[in-house]
Amino acid sequence: MSESFTLTIDGVEVTAQPGQSILQAADAAGVYIPRLCAHPELEAFGACRVCTVKVNGRPQAACTTPATKGMIVENDTPELNEHRRSLIEMLFVEGNHFCMFCERSGNCELQALAYRLGIDAPRHDYQYPARTLDGSHPEVFIDRNRCILCGRCVRASRDVDGKHVFDFVGRGKGKRIWIDAESRLADTPLEGEDKAVEVCPVGAILRKGAAYAAPIGRRLYDHDPIGADIEAKRVGAPAAKGGKS
């Protein structure tokens, strides 16, 4: 086994193992770098750019950039957080995100990040795109209004489930996630227990029959902000800040 090494994130020395990305090294050290498309069980993808940090002064996606010895990483800075807010706001206006009745509210990573970063309302105009729903599958419901194109389902289905149910189609503004069937999710080999269903960070891919099962007050982000679990690992970490419902 190779030797561990150190880098600094926001001036704090962090120990990393060879092969770790900046994001993984930060997670292990209890430093939270905001992210949406990254998932600990999936291959890094670099799609959402929310985890962008500055490495020796240059912007890099923390999930796809390997940690190296002596790196100077900036993460929790006003400038970077402003960029992150901007990205999240764009995701909100590009889709149809009605948190007030969404069953993922309180458990949604997009919503939780917006709260953590202090977004009250997006600065851009809502685009109200026409998106479709797919309820054909007996166990899984798709609401494309809420898809943020993170590609977690694509990677999970391909790499973990070994099925390739989901993939990207279209380009630019017309880019979307589509399924390995003519039009109905029911015609794909997807099953309710698949990793592809579990990893959706928003309310786009939903397991039927699970809606609102967690009462308000006992949802993932009702009390602690997203990332609090990672920050709790930090030695001498202060108590988590209060979350919002």
Place this chain on the structure above:
Amino acid sequence: MATETAERKPTAKRIVIEPVTRVEGHGKVTILLDEQERVRQARLHIVEFRGFERYIRGRPYWEAPVLVQRLCGICPVSHHLAAAKAMDQVVGVDTLPPTAEKMRRLMHYGQMLQSHALHFFHLVSPDLLFGFDADPAIRNIVGVARKFPDLAVQGVMLRKYGQEIIKATAGKKIHGTGAIPGGINKNLSIAERDGFLKDLDQILAWSRGALKIARDYTMEHLKDLADFGSFESNHLSLIRADGAMDLYHGGLRAVGARGGKIFDHVDYRNYLDYIAEEVKPWSYMKFPFIKSLGPEKGWYRVGPLARLNTADFIDTPEAEAARKEFMALTKGKPNNVTMAYHWARMIELLHAAEKIRDLLHDADLQGTELRARGERRPVGIGLIEAPRGTLFHHYEVDENDQIARCNLIVSTTNNNTPMNRAVEKVAHDYLEGVQITEGLLNRIEVAIRAYDPCLSCATHAMGRMPLEVEIVGADGAVRARGGKGLYV
């Protein structure tokens, strides 16, 4: 505009009550005159349109209880529960686990308490305490707070208690998620229960006090109130199998103006066999009626007054004693006095407080079986007695679990014709010439308010609305116009 317009009836004149400004919604009253300049007809127009029934189409059925309650911020729990009851059927559940049903009932009684308290203390009490003709600058909640500070505080605290119960059962004071298809998502913790028990005696005492104010006021002014905006009508509500008032569940009962049952213990899933809705070109709000009697004679009242008139008894002792006194006034026959709504509403307020007490002492609320499951069905129909009256939610769900069709008949829609009649009666009695006087406006407002209408619900539109009144003559020309803020 097709039929029933002044243009098509040259023998009619019209008086319209118009808002000063158009906010998000508005109530408009038109008073139609005949050639002798007597009141021929009055119409309360609700001309806003929000379209919930349309845009819920395609949504997954389990979203309905959370989504449709956005119709309203006053009694969202009613929509939450009516939709949940409909979705119980969709998931094939006819009997909820006791914990689930009792948690929902607690939520509902909490809502009944807060909604009735809000209406009586904040909206109605200024009229009762200062009189209909008092200066509007005094005749409002601020005036009440100045002259009767204890009362104003009681109103706030009663409402708060109800809201806290909603929070403990639904997760939030407004727009919670507690009721889910087939059950509920939480029980009541011992700590939550004990918190409510601590204040219960005070809540009961304040509820008794509110009932006394409404009762005494009605008795003292009986002579003036008996005829004020009053008329004979049928009455409709849900009723428990043994004839008791039941605000959460039961069969449909309709009684005539002088007693006598029109139908009884009807399984509400068959409501379409008994109730139909008429559409009129001058209002977005539909006009429901009892089919067997037809639209002319089949319209009915709902809400506290109707529930007192349909119930054989109330199953909590203090409210039952109050009911007996209330019914003795009409010798056990239905009470058709519009202003008696306030007294009836406060009997229900006390009933809700008593029900909350009983439920808090029920160990089922700490049970852990929260949800039942069954075989999927294509249709769900849920009815509940909302604070303002019977509320109908009807959904068809397709094989993809998406809502294909939705019909809502809200309490205020059920009271549509009665509110028109009340305004007509007031206009008939108080219109002098073709002048829209302050006295007329006040009385129209008071009559409408007796029904505690939620006009936003009724057209699925939102907002507080100004009241506009227009008088239109037999030739179709507007003869007078006036308006004021209508806080309903």
